[in-house]
Amino acid sequence: MAVKRPTMADIARRAGVxxxxxSYALNDQPGVSEATRASIKNIAEELxxxxxxxxxxxxxxRAQAVGLVVRRPARTLGVEPFFMEFISGVETVLAERSYALMLQMVADQAQEVEVCRRWWGERRVDGVFLMDLQTDDARVEALRDTGLPAVAIGPPEVAGGLPAIWSDDGESVHEIVRYLAALGHRRIARVAGPAAFAHTAVRDAALAEACREAGIPEATVVHTDYTGDAGARAARALLIAPARPTALVFDNDIMAVAALSVAQELGLSIPADVSVVAWDESPLTQVVRPMLSAVTRDIPGYGATAATALLALIGGEDVGDVREGYAHFVPRGSTAPPPPDPAPR
Amino acid sequence: MAVKRPTMADIARRAGVxxxxxSYALNDQPGVSEATRASIKNIAEELxxxxxxxxxxxxxxRAQAVGLVVRRPARTLGVEPFFMEFISGVETVLAERSYALMLQMVADQAQEVEVCRRWWGERRVDGVFLMDLQTDDARVEALRDTGLPAVAIGPPEVAGGLPAIWSDDGESVHEIVRYLAALGHRRIARVAGPAAFAHTAVRDAALAEACREAGIPEATVVHTDYTGDAGARAARALLIAPARPTALVFDNDIMAVAALSVAQELGLSIPADVSVVAWDESPLTQVVRPMLSAVTRDIPGYGATAATALLALIGGEDVGDVREGYAHFVPRGSTAPPPPDPAPR
DNA sequence: CTGAAAGCGCTTACAG
DNA sequence: CTGAAAGCGCTTACAG
Known part of the structure; x- marks a missing residue:
C-alpha cells in the first residue's frame, strides 16, 4: 500500500543531475546531451x-482524459451492442495518445449536463462526447459558455455548431424502403426509438420521403423506448390491425427479436407473412431464426472517428462535421416478398 | 474555449481573505468563523x-477515481447485459463519493496488467476492480508488489488474498440440478464459458457434485467463448449425439437463445424434447419464445457491493471477502419434464 | 480564529 | 548544454 512511487527528483538524485x-530528457526536449538523456531514461525505466x-x-x-456520459437505462444499454462497440472504437484512438476515458451513467439530461460541468470544472476531462443527441438538445446550449470541448454524436442540424460526427441514417432508410418496395411491399411500418432522439427524427423524415419516392403509402411509425417489451407491444398492435403491414422495420435489434416471438404468438410466419428488418446487425440478430435482415455499420469505426475529432478539437484544431460511411442493408432470412393481397387475417 | 475557470485565489480576492x-471554509475545516465561511461559500457558488x-x-x-479494465471482445460484451449492469451499480456508489470511473478495454491479460500499472504509476486511480478472475490469475501476483488497492470480482480461492467479491455460483448450480432432477431429467449437459475463468471452474465442480447428490449421471460440460456461435455449435453437437441430453444449461443468455434456433433446426421442441436453462436472466431471455428459465441475480447490487468494498480498501479499512446473495433459479417456459426414455431420435 | 510558508510533482521561461 | 526559480491550485502544518 505504502509503496513509494518514484518521482523525477528520485531520478535526478540517482543520475546526479x-x-x-x-524533465527535458524524459520529454525529449532539447537541453540535455544525448548521453545524459539516455542515462536518465534508463534510470527512469529501472525505477x-x-x-x-x-x-x-x-x-x-490538460487532464489527458475525455468523458462519456450515458443516459440510457443500464438494462437497455447492456443488450444493445452499440455502446460497447462504440466505446471500444473510441478507446483504440485514446490508447494511442495515452488518453483515458471517464464513464458515467445518469438518469436524465440535467444530470448529464451537471456531470459534464463538474468534470470540466474539476479539470478531470479535456472534452466530452455528447451521445444520443436530441432534436432540441439542452446540453448543447448548457455547455456552450463553459468552453468544454465537445463533439456531438448525431446529425449536424441539431449539433448547434458543435462538430457533428454522424452516419447518414436517412440514406439507409431509403435503401431499406427501396429493397422492400422492390420485393413488392406496400404497407411498411416502423417501430422506432424515442421520438426525442435526433437520429430517430432523421429516420422518421427519411422514411416518409422514401415511401413517396417508392410510390407506396406512407409508413406507419410507432415510437418506443427501445426495450424488447415496448417493441413487442408495438409489433403486436401493428400485426393485429385491419390492414396489417407486410413489413416491419425496427430501430434496434432486441425489438426485432421480440417481434419474432410476437409473430409466433399470432401464428404468423416470418418472412412468408411478414418481413422483419433490424437496425444494426449484431450477434443477436444472427443467432435467431430466421436470421434478421439488418442494417450494418462499422460501429467501432464510428467511435474511432468521434475520438479522433474530439482529440483534434482539444488540440485546438478546426474540426468540422464528419460523416461516417453509410450503414448498409444486409438481407438475411427475415425478408421476402409479401403474401398475396389482401393479407390473410 | 479559453474561459478561465475560477480558483481559490479568485474567491479569496473577492472575499478579501x-x-x-x-480552503478551510470550503472544506468545512475549523479555522474560519461561520459568517466568513458562509460568505466564502456563497462567492464560490456564484463564481x-x-x-x-x-x-x-x-x-x-488521491486521484478520486477507480479503474476497470475489461478484457472481453466488445461484441460479446455488448450482448451480455452483465457488464453494463455491473458498472451501473458501481457508479451509484462512486457518484455518492464523487469518485470517477476510468474504463479501458484491452485484448489480453498482459495489457490488463500494464494498464493497471500505468494508471497507478500515473496516479490516475486509487484502486481497481479485477474482473473475470481466472483460476490462476497472473494479475493478482503482478499487482501485488505495486501496492495498488484492488478487489477481485470472483471466488476467494483464486483472489490470492485480495478481497473477493463473489456470488456463490455453486449454490445456484445445485438449485438448477435439483430442479431438473425433480422434473425427471437424468441426462444434463452444460454449455459453459471459458474454462480459464474462475467462476466457470466453480460451476464445473458444483455441477459434478450436484449430479452425484441427485443420483444422476455426471453432466457433460462443453467450454466455449461465450459467443452465440460457439453456443450454437456446442448445442448442436450435444443434441445430435446418440444419447442426447434432455436438459441443457447455458452459462450466459446469448448462447441459450442460440440453442433455441438449433433446436428448431433439428426439429426438436423446447421444452417438450429438451429443456433449456440460461444463466443470468436478461431482457433477452424474456423476449424469446419460450421465455427462458434462468438464474437471476441482482447485478447492479453486485457492482455496488464491489465499489463499496474498493472504496473501503482505499480508505485503509480492513476489507474481507464479501459474498453476494445467491442467484435464484426462475423457471419460465423453457423447462419441463423430459420426454419418455429412450429419447426419440 | 487568522495569516504567511512550504510542499505535492511536474513544466516552462530565464539566466549562466 | 546546464542550473536555479517560479508557478500550476490546492492542502497541511505552523506561527501569531
Whole structure:
C-alpha cells in the first residue's frame, strides 16, 4: 500500500543531475546531451517511473482524459451492442495518445449536463462526447459558455455548431424502403426509438420521403423506448390491425427479436407473412431464426472517428462535421416478398 | 474555449481573505468563523468554483477515481447485459463519493496488467476492480508488489488474498440440478464459458457434485467463448449425439437463445424434447419464445457491493471477502419434464 | 480564529 | 548544454 512511487527528483538524485534536466530528457526536449538523456531514461525505466498525471495536469492544463456520459437505462444499454462497440472504437484512438476515458451513467439530461460541468470544472476531462443527441438538445446550449470541448454524436442540424460526427441514417432508410418496395411491399411500418432522439427524427423524415419516392403509402411509425417489451407491444398492435403491414422495420435489434416471438404468438410466419428488418446487425440478430435482415455499420469505426475529432478539437484544431460511411442493408432470412393481397387475417 | 475557470485565489480576492481561509471554509475545516465561511461559500457558488482535481490529487495523494479494465471482445460484451449492469451499480456508489470511473478495454491479460500499472504509476486511480478472475490469475501476483488497492470480482480461492467479491455460483448450480432432477431429467449437459475463468471452474465442480447428490449421471460440460456461435455449435453437437441430453444449461443468455434456433433446426421442441436453462436472466431471455428459465441475480447490487468494498480498501479499512446473495433459479417456459426414455431420435 | 510558508510533482521561461 | 526559480491550485502544518 505504502509503496513509494518514484518521482523525477528520485531520478535526478540517482543520475546526479537537476530535476529540470530529467524533465527535458524524459520529454525529449532539447537541453540535455544525448548521453545524459539516455542515462536518465534508463534510470527512469529501472525505477519504473511514470509521470504523475495530477502534476502534469496541473502544469500543462490538460487532464489527458475525455468523458462519456450515458443516459440510457443500464438494462437497455447492456443488450444493445452499440455502446460497447462504440466505446471500444473510441478507446483504440485514446490508447494511442495515452488518453483515458471517464464513464458515467445518469438518469436524465440535467444530470448529464451537471456531470459534464463538474468534470470540466474539476479539470478531470479535456472534452466530452455528447451521445444520443436530441432534436432540441439542452446540453448543447448548457455547455456552450463553459468552453468544454465537445463533439456531438448525431446529425449536424441539431449539433448547434458543435462538430457533428454522424452516419447518414436517412440514406439507409431509403435503401431499406427501396429493397422492400422492390420485393413488392406496400404497407411498411416502423417501430422506432424515442421520438426525442435526433437520429430517430432523421429516420422518421427519411422514411416518409422514401415511401413517396417508392410510390407506396406512407409508413406507419410507432415510437418506443427501445426495450424488447415496448417493441413487442408495438409489433403486436401493428400485426393485429385491419390492414396489417407486410413489413416491419425496427430501430434496434432486441425489438426485432421480440417481434419474432410476437409473430409466433399470432401464428404468423416470418418472412412468408411478414418481413422483419433490424437496425444494426449484431450477434443477436444472427443467432435467431430466421436470421434478421439488418442494417450494418462499422460501429467501432464510428467511435474511432468521434475520438479522433474530439482529440483534434482539444488540440485546438478546426474540426468540422464528419460523416461516417453509410450503414448498409444486409438481407438475411427475415425478408421476402409479401403474401398475396389482401393479407390473410 | 479559453474561459478561465475560477480558483481559490479568485474567491479569496473577492472575499478579501487569504487562500487558506478559503480552503478551510470550503472544506468545512475549523479555522474560519461561520459568517466568513458562509460568505466564502456563497462567492464560490456564484463564481461556479470547483476544486481542481489535479491540484487535489497532487496534495491529497488521491486521484478520486477507480479503474476497470475489461478484457472481453466488445461484441460479446455488448450482448451480455452483465457488464453494463455491473458498472451501473458501481457508479451509484462512486457518484455518492464523487469518485470517477476510468474504463479501458484491452485484448489480453498482459495489457490488463500494464494498464493497471500505468494508471497507478500515473496516479490516475486509487484502486481497481479485477474482473473475470481466472483460476490462476497472473494479475493478482503482478499487482501485488505495486501496492495498488484492488478487489477481485470472483471466488476467494483464486483472489490470492485480495478481497473477493463473489456470488456463490455453486449454490445456484445445485438449485438448477435439483430442479431438473425433480422434473425427471437424468441426462444434463452444460454449455459453459471459458474454462480459464474462475467462476466457470466453480460451476464445473458444483455441477459434478450436484449430479452425484441427485443420483444422476455426471453432466457433460462443453467450454466455449461465450459467443452465440460457439453456443450454437456446442448445442448442436450435444443434441445430435446418440444419447442426447434432455436438459441443457447455458452459462450466459446469448448462447441459450442460440440453442433455441438449433433446436428448431433439428426439429426438436423446447421444452417438450429438451429443456433449456440460461444463466443470468436478461431482457433477452424474456423476449424469446419460450421465455427462458434462468438464474437471476441482482447485478447492479453486485457492482455496488464491489465499489463499496474498493472504496473501503482505499480508505485503509480492513476489507474481507464479501459474498453476494445467491442467484435464484426462475423457471419460465423453457423447462419441463423430459420426454419418455429412450429419447426419440 | 487568522495569516504567511512550504510542499505535492511536474513544466516552462530565464539566466549562466 | 546546464542550473536555479517560479508557478500550476490546492492542502497541511505552523506561527501569531
Amino acid at each position: 537537476s530535476k529540470v534536466a530529467v 519504473g517511473w511514470r509521470p504523475n498525471s495530477a502534476a502534469r495536469a496541473l502544469t500543462g492544463g | 487569504s487562500k487558506v481561509a478559503v 461556479g468554483w470547483r476544486p481542481n482535481s489535479a491540484a487535489r490529487a497532487l496534495t491529497g495523494g
